[in-house]
Amino acid sequence: MKSLLCNLAMAAVGASLAAGSAVAGDAQKGNVAYVKNGCFQCHGFVGQGGAAGPKLTPQPMPYEAFAGFVRTTNRQMPPYSEQILSNEDLADIYAYVESIPPPPDYKSIPLLSQ
Amino acid sequence: MKASQTKVDRRKFLAGVAVAGATAASVKNAKASPTSADGGRLPAVLPPTAHQIAIETGALNDTSAKSHGRPGSDFMVDVIKSLNIDYVYSNPASSFRGLHESLINYGKNTMPEFITCVHEESSVAMCHGFFKATGKPQMMLCHGTVGLMHATMAVYNAWADRVPLMLIGGNDLDAAKRPPGVPTYHSAQDIGVIVRDYTKWDDTPVSQQHFALSFVRAYKAMMTPPYGPVLISLDAGIQQTPIESPNLTIPKYTPPSPPQADMAALAETAKILVNAENPVIVVTRMARNQEGVDNLVKLAELLQVPVVDQAGRMNFPNTHYLNQSQGGQSLIRNADVILGIEVSDFWNTINQWIDNGENHGHGLQERRIKPNAKLITISGVDLLTKSNLQDFQRFTPVDIAMTGDGQTSLPALIELVKQAMPADKKAAYEKRGEAMKKAWQQSRDRTRQQAALGWDASPISTARLAAEVYNAVKDHDWCLTQSASTSGWPHRIFKMDKHYRHIGSSGASGLGYGLSASIGAAHGNKALGRLSVSIQGDGDFMYVPGALWTAAHHDIPLLTVMHNNRGYHQEVMHLQRLSNRRNRVANLGKTVGPVGTSIESPNIDYAALAKSMGVWSMGPISDPKELGPALKKAVEVVKSGQPALLDTVTQPR
Numbered sequence: 001m002k003s004l005l006c007n008l009a010m011a012a013v014g015a016s017l018a019a020g021s022a023v024a025g026d027a028q029k030g031n032v033a034y035v036k037n038g039c040f041q042c043h044g045f046v047g048q049g050g051a052a053g054p055k056l057t058p059q060p061m062p063y064e065a066f067a068g069f070v071r072t073t074n075r076q077m078p079p080y081s082e083q084i085l086s087n088e089d090l091a092d093i094y095a096y097v098e099s100i101p102p103p104p105d106y107k108s109i110p111l112l113s114q
Numbered sequence: 115m116k117a118s119q120t121k122v123d124r125r126k127f128l129a130g131v132a133v134a135g136a137t138a139a140s141v142k143n144a145k146a147s148p149t150s151a152d153g154g155r156l157p158a159v160l161p162p163t164a165h166q167i168a169i170e171t172g173a174l175n176d177t178s179a180k181s182h183g184r185p186g187s188d189f190m191v192d193v194i195k196s197l198n199i200d201y202v203y204s205n206p207a208s209s210f211r212g213l214h215e216s217l218i219n220y221g222k223n224t225m226p227e228f229i230t231c232v233h234e235e236s237s238v239a240m241c242h243g244f245f246k247a248t249g250k251p252q253m254m255l256c257h258g259t260v261g262l263m264h265a266t267m268a269v270y271n272a273w274a275d276r277v278p279l280m281l282i283g284g285n286d287l288d289a290a291k292r293p294p295g296v297p298t299y300h301s302a303q304d305i306g307v308i309v310r311d312y313t314k315w316d317d318t319p320v321s322q323q324h325f326a327l328s329f330v331r332a333y334k335a336m337m338t339p340p341y342g343p344v345l346i347s348l349d350a351g352i353q354q355t356p357i358e359s360p361n362l363t364i365p366k367y368t369p370p371s372p373p374q375a376d377m378a379a380l381a382e383t384a385k386i387l388v389n390a391e392n393p394v395i396v397v398t399r400m401a402r403n404q405e406g407v408d409n410l411v412k413l414a415e416l417l418q419v420p421v422v423d424q425a426g427r428m429n430f431p432n433t434h435y436l437n438q439s440q441g442g443q444s445l446i447r448n449a450d451v452i453l454g455i456e457v458s459d460f461w462n463t464i465n466q467w468i469d470n471g472e473n474h475g476h477g478l479q480e481r482r483i484k485p486n487a488k489l490i491t492i493s494g495v496d497l498l499t500k501s502n503l504q505d506f507q508r509f510t511p512v513d514i515a516m517t518g519d520g521q522t523s524l525p526a527l528i529e530l531v532k533q534a535m536p537a538d539k540k541a542a543y544e545k546r547g548e549a550m551k552k553a554w555q556q557s558r559d560r561t562r563q564q565a566a567l568g569w570d571a572s573p574i575s576t577a578r579l580a581a582e583v584y585n586a587v588k589d590h591d592w593c594l595t596q597s598a599s600t601s602g603w604p605h606r607i608f609k610m611d612k613h614y615r616h617i618g619s620s621g622a623s624g625l626g627y628g629l630s631a632s633i634g635a636a637h638g639n640k641a642l643g644r645l646s647v648s649i650q651g652d653g654d655f656m657y658v659p660g661a662l663w664t665a666a667h668h669d670i671p672l673l674t675v676m677h678n679n680r681g682y683h684q685e686v687m688h689l690q691r692l693s694n695r696r697n698r699v700a701n702l703g704k705t706v707g708p709v710g711t712s713i714e715s716p717n718i719d720y721a722a723l724a725k726s727m728g729v730w731s732m733g734p735i736s737d738p739k740e741l742g743p744a745l746k747k748a749v750e751v752v753k754s755g756q757p758a759l760l761d762t763v764t765q766p767r
Binding site: 035036038040041042044045046047048049050051052055057058073074075076078079080081083084103104105106109111112113114 | 468469472564567571575576577581585599602686691694695698702707708766767
């Protein structure tokens with residue numbers, strides 16, 4: 001699992017601050033927090049989403065909406081209180097999600113364009 | 115990675131046994147003998163006690179009389195052969211030794227052929243998968259007690275999935291004649307009680323003629339829709355006694371006509387459908403074969419009605435623009451008429467449950483349809499309802515409830531719709547069809563763009579996994595035997611244009627189904643020239659991994675691609691939800707999921723496990739770029755008639 005985290009961290013190198021967001025976060029730390037807090041279980045390691053949770057990328061919702069949802073959601077995703085997930089970790093996670101590069105156009109991928 | 119080929123050469127194997135025997139003999143003759151505590155000499159090899167012999171052989175003394183004339187079990191083989199059963203999936207057991215011997219010697223081990231299984235759960239699931247791929251029911255044979263207990267989960271899956279299979283449980287009824295010790299532990303007054311809550315019928319024949327009557331009756335019962343498993347308790351005594359009369363007969367089997375829904379109710383349904391503005395058809399286990407698919411297409415095209423396929427079977431081609439499964443929730447929410455045909459959970463189709471801790475922890479229940487939406491159902495499951503197990507799901511009030519087989523009822527409904535269609539509605543139907551074509555294309559584009567997310571990620575995304583697997587099999591006549599929990603990607607990526615392209619899932623969601631059912635399906639597909647591929651969850655795999663040995667031993671060509679996400683991800687969120695709800699940080703222990711939900715540390719080497727059982731394998735593969743070339747090799751192995759396994763490390767969902 002260490003190598004997995006290392007690989008994922010590599011994807012986030014260079015995005016140490018969440019550009020354009022209201023709260024500065026560390027994308028590399030956010031990558032670790034994203035895994036540690038189980039975000040990947042439903043949203044995938046790179047925020048691609050799946051049956052259990054929607055995609056988070058590209059262009060995640062603004063930080064305020066993101067944080068508000070995480071703290072207070074009353075849908076299938078359980079809310080994460082500050083006691084469970086610190087404000088710093090939340091900002092780092094957002095920075096990580098923001099740092100994930102957008103996917104290529106599917107038409108450029110032969111297996112998806114057939 | 116080098117492929118393993120471990121076909122056993124019988125001569126070499128026997129030579130090996132002989133060497134081992136010689137070694138044992140030399141031990142017996144060794145000079146260095148142990149001494150007893152009082153200094154006296156002990157024998158070099160202590161023989162087993164009479165009790166130990168009894169435990170290992172199942173009898174204290176061989177008291178069985180030599181048979182006079184042909185045994186009753188030969189007649190039983192004639193009965194079984196009369197129904198053209200291809201295979202009997204079984205783990206051997208003394209309680210049916212009479213029938214076992216007759217099957218392989220008198221019956222020449224053909225129709226049915228004995229397929230050696232290493233667990234009864236596998237035996238049943240193989241019958242389950244075989245039937246869904248081919249439409250031909252098969253038979254499993256087990257100890258009526260311990261074997262049937264092992265089999266129970268798989269029987270419940272088959273019951274909930276409405277699949278016929280013939281269970282035969284050996285049982286030594288006569289307490290005055292049965293051997294003591296283990297065989298008596300393995301006997302019961304009534305083995306049927308073990309599975310009676312989830313079988314259609316069972317019987318305990320007390321004579322050979324009774325066996326013939328009950329076997330054919332059981333076959334008829336299981337093959338009358340709604341299908342389901344049946345059980346015959348097979349007494350050891352009537353297997354071994356000589357044929358009791360020269361006048362024994364085998365009853366003729368006549369396939370039963372399936373029950374059709376009431377014509378008046380169908381006519382009322384037709385009237386409602388033709389006048390609806392936004393009708394939708396929802397199906398789960400509607401199509402029993404291609405005819406069912408074709409008729410559903412006809413019905414949908416007549417009115418240009420969208421179909422939401424919940425994929426309990428392949429009911430409607432995903433290549434057809436009226437397949438709107440991807441936008442299903444929105445269609446259901448806006449529908450004025452919802453026709454559910456063989457829907458397994460209608461309540462959950464028109465409502466939703468949100469597991470958010472509201473309502474004293476029971477979660478929110480929300481209706482997700484328009485208040486005046488007309489609800490219509492056709493299902494045969496009401497004919498199969500029992501009290502204990504809750505596979506019938508929550509009771510749902512509807513406007514028209516038709517008890518009858520969905521597929522059987524379609525031709526009549528189509529004709530009634532044709533008769534009821536007003537001429538002035540044609541343009542409205544065409545307009546609806548055009549909207550559906552547009553929605554289908556947009557959904558397809560969105561789906562593919564979403565598949566591009568995480569395309570090169572490691573572990574491999576489930577979208578990439580599905581796309582690579584489809585690319586590897588698409589030029590063959592393929593059958594996807596299961597798709598595990600991969601976020602529905604195979605149903606979004608694979609072009610499912612025929613009934614056998616996908617055979618649905620387990621039925622009751624009991625783990626331990628996937629590998630064995632896929633092997634059973636592949637066994638059936640082999641004779642039909644189809645290439646069978648399975649996307650196999652790791653949690654499910656570990657329940658009965660020994661099924662792989664059966665695939666290798668009997669040359670069953672199945673491509674197993676592991677969805678190795680190293681966890682029970684269905685359970686992960688349950689723990690996360692409860693932890694958050696109780697304001698506690700989930701304890702991860704030494705893994706990435708809450709304690710008790712991960713299958714890591716150590717990681718399981720599925721390729722090595724497969725190799726150990728004689729199955730060609732590669733992996734673990736975490737880099738998506740390696741997946742295509744590996745799949746190409748694996749497909750070649752499967753095309754040569756052998757099973758193959760790729761261990762692919764994947765994202766959770």
